[in-house]
Amino acid sequence: MHNMVTINDTTLRDGEQTAGVAFTADEKIAIACALAKAGVPEMEIGIPVMGPAELEVIQTIATLGLGSQLMVWGRMCDRDLQAAAACNADLVNLSIPVSDVHIEHKLGRSREWVIQTIRDYVGRAFDLGLDVCVGGEDASRADTEFLLRVVETVQAAGARRFRFADTLGLLDPFSTWTRIKRLREISDIEIEIHAHNDLGLATANTLAALRAGATHANTTVNGLGERAGNAALEEVVMALRHLYGVEAAIDTRRFPAISRMVELASGRRVASNKSIVGDAVFTHEAGIHVDGLLKNPRNYQGFDPAEVGREHRTILGKHSGSRAVIDAYARLGLLLSDPEAELLLARIRDHAVATKNPPTATDLKRFYLESADCAGSTVMPL
Numbered sequence: 001m002h003n004m005v006t007i008n009d010t011t012l013r014d015g016e017q018t019a020g021v022a023f024t025a026d027e028k029i030a031i032a033c034a035l036a037k038a039g040v041p042e043m044e045i046g047i048p049v050m051g052p053a054e055l056e057v058i059q060t061i062a063t064l065g066l067g068s069q070l071m072v073w074g075r076m077c078d079r080d081l082q083a084a085a086a087c088n089a090d091l092v093n094l095s096i097p098v099s100d101v102h103i104e105h106k107l108g109r110s111r112e113w114v115i116q117t118i119r120d121y122v123g124r125a126f127d128l129g130l131d132v133c134v135g136g137e138d139a140s141r142a143d144t145e146f147l148l149r150v151v152e153t154v155q156a157a158g159a160r161r162f163r164f165a166d167t168l169g170l171l172d173p174f175s176t177w178t179r180i181k182r183l184r185e186i187s188d189i190e191i192e193i194h195a196h197n198d199l200g201l202a203t204a205n206t207l208a209a210l211r212a213g214a215t216h217a218n219t220t221v222n223g224l225g226e227r228a229g230n231a232a233l234e235e236v237v238m239a240l241r242h243l244y245g246v247e248a249a250i251d252t253r254r255f256p257a258i259s260r261m262v263e264l265a266s267g268r269r270v271a272s273n274k275s276i277v278g279d280a281v282f283t284h285e286a287g288i289h290v291d292g293l294l295k296n297p298r299n300y301q302g303f304d305p306a307e308v309g310r311e312h313r314t315i316l317g318k319h320s321g322s323r324a325v326i327d328a329y330a331r332l333g334l335l336l337s338d339p340e341a342e343l344l345l346a347r348i349r350d351h352a353v354a355t356k357n358p359p360t361a362t363d364l365k366r367f368y369l370e371s372a373d374c375a376g377s378t379v380m381p382l
């Protein structure tokens with residue numbers, strides 16, 4: 001893995017393309033500012049041709065001096081190109097289908113038309129003063145030899161980058177690696193991986209592409225995006241750090257706040273078990289795990305949650321052990337003997353099964369008083 005990986009976050013473009021998601025101008029600006037503050041080096045901020053309102057918010061973001069490179073998205077047609085040129089963005093992604101199924105059944109065109117269109121539009125974008133990334137839509141289903149020709153054309157035309165879009169999320173890490181490796185062998189322009197999560201492989205495919213020589217990774221906060229979404233920013237950045245020792249130069253402690261901001265703006269709840277930012281991913285209940293964590297956190301942590309601004313949390317439930325019960329009651333100021341902890345543990349397990357929730361502090365005090373009433377208390381306040 002080379003050490004130069006650049007994150008290009010597309011929460012504000014592909015993330016917003018999620019069915020039913022629409023950010024307000026203020027939300028887009030706030031998300032852009034939060035990403036820039038965290039050090040995200042590039043972000044794709046919208047589709048200028050959507051109209052004056054979208055254009056205005058893109059232009060506003062471009063005037064903020066955020067320090068991140070700003071990309072806008074368009075298709076290879078005059079309207080999109082003209083709209084992109086009005087944005088003051090650093091880079092335009094001009095998208096064109098490259099699979100035969102899209103070329104024939106979506107565009108009604110030929111491979112030769114695609115090659116000629118790339119030549120024309122990269123040149124015209126240059127004439128308008130734009131720096132260009134050519135987005136290869138549905139690249140994962142493209143004929144391999146044709147895709148190589150596309151990338152050679154992109155490079156010869158003077159574009160700075162080719163975006164390999166696994167538009168339907170159909171690749172696995174092995175096929176991703178093979179395809180990106182071929183492109184890397186015949187070209188030295190930037191290659192960006194744009195992975196979708198339809199089979200739950202977006203982050204794995206992104207990492208595979210980077211290992212094969214891709215230089216840029218398209219991500220979204222919380223993995224937001226069309227259908228099952230895109231590779232998640234927080235997953236890609238943390239995996240790069242912990243699997244490959246590659247720093248994306250992003251302040252990962254800001255991830256929870258950014259995740260929450262995007263969750264609220266998108267109206268898409270983050271699953272409690274979502275990697276890195278899910279509510280429950282640093283919460284422990286099982287007796288063996290809690291005991292191990294209390295002895296030494298390294299027993300049961302892959303990385304320190306403080307890296308992402310979080311901490312371990314323990315809750316009591318069906319799988320708790322008596323040590324966790326003693327610990328929880330001690331925090332309430334009550335010292336339990338082992339037999340008393342066992343008695344209360346049985347009560348806590350009943351509660352967890354009946355309510356599907358951990359007991360609150362109020363519940364624990366009630367259990368304690370009830371058991372004291374039954375047994376004649378020997379529990380000593382601390």
Ligand SMILES: [Zn+2]
Pocket residue numbers: 014167194196225226
């Ligand atoms: Zn996409």
